[in-house]
Amino acid sequence: MSNNNNIWVWIEQRNGKLMDVSLQTLGKGIELAKHLAGKVSAVLIGDNIEGMAKEIICYGADNVYLVADPGLKLYQSRAYTRIISELITMHKPDILLMGASNIGIDLAPAVAARVKTGLTAHCSDLQIETIDNKPQLVATIPGFSGGMIVKIVWNEIKPWMATVSSGVAEKPDFDETRQGAVVKVDYEAKDEDLQIQTVEMVEREPASMPVEGAAIVVSGGKGIKTNEEFKLIKDLAEVLGAALGGTRPARDAEWITTDNLIGSSGKTISPKLFISIGASGAAHYTCGFMKAKYIIAIDKDPSAPIFDMCDLGIQADLNEIVPCLIEQLKSS
Amino acid sequence: MKIVVCIKQISDPEYFPQITLDPETGSIQRDKVPAILNPLDENALEEGLRIKEKFSGTLTVVTMGPPGAREVLDWALALGADEAVLLSDRAFAGADTLATAYTLAEYMRKMVEPDIILCGNQTEDGATGQVAPQIAELLNIPHVTSVSEVSYVDESTLIAKQNIEYGGYLKVKVKLPALLAVVKDINEVRDITAEGIMNASDKEFKTLGAADLEVDPGCVGNNGSPTSVIGTFKQEIDRQKEILTGTPQEIANKVLQKIHDANIL
Ligand SMILES: Cc1cc2nc3c(=O)[nH]c(=O)nc-3n(C[C@H](O)[C@H](O)[C@H](O)COP(=O)(O)OP(=O)(O)OC[C@H]3O[C@@H](n4cnc5c(N)ncnc54)[C@H](O)[C@@H]3O)c2cc1C
Numbered sequence: 001m002s003n004n005n006n007i008w009v010w011i012e013q014r015n016g017k018l019m020d021v022s023l024q025t026l027g028k029g030i031e032l033a034k035h036l037a038g039k040v041s042a043v044l045i046g047d048n049i050e051g052m053a054k055e056i057i058c059y060g061a062d063n064v065y066l067v068a069d070p071g072l073k074l075y076q077s078r079a080y081t082r083i084i085s086e087l088i089t090m091h092k093p094d095i096l097l098m099g100a101s102n103i104g105i106d107l108a109p110a111v112a113a114r115v116k117t118g119l120t121a122h123c124s125d126l127q128i129e130t131i132d133n134k135p136q137l138v139a140t141i142p143g144f145s146g147g148m149i150v151k152i153v154w155n156e157i158k159p160w161m162a163t164v165s166s167g168v169a170e171k172p173d174f175d176e177t178r179q180g181a182v183v184k185v186d187y188e189a190k191d192e193d194l195q196i197q198t199v200e201m202v203e204r205e206p207a208s209m210p211v212e213g214a215a216i217v218v219s220g221g222k223g224i225k226t227n228e229e230f231k232l233i234k235d236l237a238e239v240l241g242a243a244l245g246g247t248r249p250a251r252d253a254e255w256i257t258t259d260n261l262i263g264s265s266g267k268t269i270s271p272k273l274f275i276s277i278g279a280s281g282a283a284h285y286t287c288g289f290m291k292a293k294y295i296i297a298i299d300k301d302p303s304a305p306i307f308d309m310c311d312l313g314i315q316a317d318l319n320e321i322v323p324c325l326i327e328q329l330k331s332s
Numbered sequence: 333m334k335i336v337v338c339i340k341q342i343s344d345p346e347y348f349p350q351i352t353l354d355p356e357t358g359s360i361q362r363d364k365v366p367a368i369l370n371p372l373d374e375n376a377l378e379e380g381l382r383i384k385e386k387f388s389g390t391l392t393v394v395t396m397g398p399p400g401a402r403e404v405l406d407w408a409l410a411l412g413a414d415e416a417v418l419l420s421d422r423a424f425a426g427a428d429t430l431a432t433a434y435t436l437a438e439y440m441r442k443m444v445e446p447d448i449i450l451c452g453n454q455t456e457d458g459a460t461g462q463v464a465p466q467i468a469e470l471l472n473i474p475h476v477t478s479v480s481e482v483s484y485v486d487e488s489t490l491i492a493k494q495n496i497e498y499g500g501y502l503k504v505k506v507k508l509p510a511l512l513a514v515v516k517d518i519n520e521v522r523d524i525t526a527e528g529i530m531n532a533s534d535k536e537f538k539t540l541g542a543a544d545l546e547v548d549p550g551c552v553g554n555n556g557s558p559t560s561v562i563g564t565f566k567q568e569i570d571r572q573k574e575i576l577t578g579t580p581q582e583i584a585n586k587v588l589q590k591i592h593d594a595n596i597l
Pocket residue numbers: 220221222223224246247248249250261262263264265266277278279280281282283284285298299300301304316317318319345348456457458459
């Protein structure tokens with residue numbers, strides 16, 4: 001039917017609301033479709049979701065496969081996997097992207113295994129490159145050594161699948177006048193779908209300011225070792241009105257939660273100001289804020305790779321410099 | 333109850349900055365880096381041991397990896413696993429998540445038919461979190477990821493708490509056989525005992541290769557991997573890289589000046 005240009009995005013909805021990460025992923029799908037002169041289809045599953053299908057078209061999808069049923073209101077992993085897999089078998093998309101929400105990363109591997117295709121996670125970018133005279137989807141992931149990136153491709157099996165983390169792509173503009181097709185797909189529950197049932201979903205609001213969308217982000221790493229040190233970082237964030245993020249070791253030490261983890265396994269952000277404190281600058285971390293407008297790094301090790309990735313570097317102990325910064329900010 | 337726990341040996345994250353990638357294959361060169369058990373797999377084993385204590389049965393630990401991965405299996409035997417299986421073969425090398433899941437699933441399908449499979453939610457070196465759901469799917473059984481709590485309705489039905497964003501969760505009712513991928517909150521891992529270490533040497537340990545499992549050679553290792561690395565590249569980083577010097581007060585002063593000049597706040 002087509003050559004590389006049939007791009008699908010699974011759009012997640014929770015309680016009648018489209019997930020931001022899904023819309024960002026749709027933005028990536030639209031961008032890829034432009035390169036390939038292709039079409040973007042969304043797959044939307046849930047109950048009472050027709051209004052959302054229209055919304056997705058306004059965000060730029062050419063058509064929406066809509067699967068609505070009261071039994072699909074909440075995420076049902078086996079049912080969703082079967083629905084998407086059957087749609088893939090029937091329509092043979094070339095590329096399938098899913099937003100890397102907690103539910104997205106539960107669903108995507110199951111779909112990939114069922115249709116036996118390749119899936120990449122944690123890419124810092126996805127683009128089309130010409131390889132052997134053919135357009136090929138290329139995923140970029142951070143390498144281990146600082147400043148290195150690794151490129152991953154798929155073999156001939158389609159669809160090429162990827163999960164896309166929060167902030168990697170931009171949410172497309174909303175255009176009320178856009179037109180597209182809504183294709184309704186019937187659903188009938190099978191026994192196998194019911195081997196697993198989500199009986200309840202409890203959603204929570206972020207307990208602190210989320211790093212995504214924040215103008216200023218203060219981010220701490222393994223250099224934070226005591227409560228006093230953490231308090232300094234927190235106070236700095238507070239005087240700046242900044243969100244507080246951190247590295248994986250900072251998350252493991254429970255200074256921050258996974259929701260505020262910066263990097264390839266967490267959030268990708270583009271604040272106006274990013275201040276990194278006590279973090280060496282591993283590629284898996286720095287890829288999460290490379291789009292920040294201005295980057296300040298504080299680390300006591302002058303050879304830390306972070307100093308090759310910042311605009312302003314301070315080679316000092318955080319205990320010396322952060323209190324001075326807080327004081328001056330307070331008085332200015 | 334037949335319980336299988338999947339564990340993986342990984343490079344110690346403390347040494348990540350020293351890891352290099354093979355410029356040809358793009359695979360990780362781990363030679364000089366010490367290996368540890370993936371931290372969440374400890375929680376997976378702990379949960380397996382608790383299930384065994386609750387319902388009785390046998391607990392098998394399995395890993396796919398090089399011969400040296402035996403270390404983590406010995407540890408699991410000492411903690412209380414009944415038997416350990418190392419899936420090791422040159423043909424398994426270079427596997428992506430699908431080929432890894434296929435190999436583990438083939439072992440389980442042909443040799444154990446588990447009632448419950450436990451995995452870590454993700455590994456710290458690959459961190460894809462894809463292997464667990466893919467094992468389940470290839471066995472055609474349900475899976476739950478990000479599991480932070482489990483309660484049992486009866487021996488064949490459980491309720492899992494699946495973490496989602498910002499402390500929210502799903503309550504998921506699952507019929508066994510099923511696979512659970514666990515996060516750290518699920519339990520406190522027990523300590524290893526001298527007695528456990530002594531008992532471990534009497535327990536069964538098997539190494540199985542591609543021929544033993546009668547796997548499809550096109551589905552394992554590099555051959556069975558639909559994704560592959562095409563190379564590593566240096567990233568272009570265009571930043572001012574200005575290093576400030578002076579006393580902390582002077583530096584703080586300059587920082588404020590810079591922020592002001594750059595017109596950020
Ligand atoms: C597949 C994969 C995915 C990953 N995903 C992520 C991710 O999304 N996000 C992430 O962050 N990591 C991720 N990692 C881990 C990443 O590779 C690094 O291990 C991690 O970012 C290092 O964190 P860190 O800089 O805080 O710790 P370190 O590298 O240990 O750095 C600590 C720094 O603190 C400095 N320091 C110590 N004390 C002080 C002090 N008093 N004052 C000032 N400086 C001080 C030290 O000089 C050092 O430079 C991932 C790894 C893998 C393999």
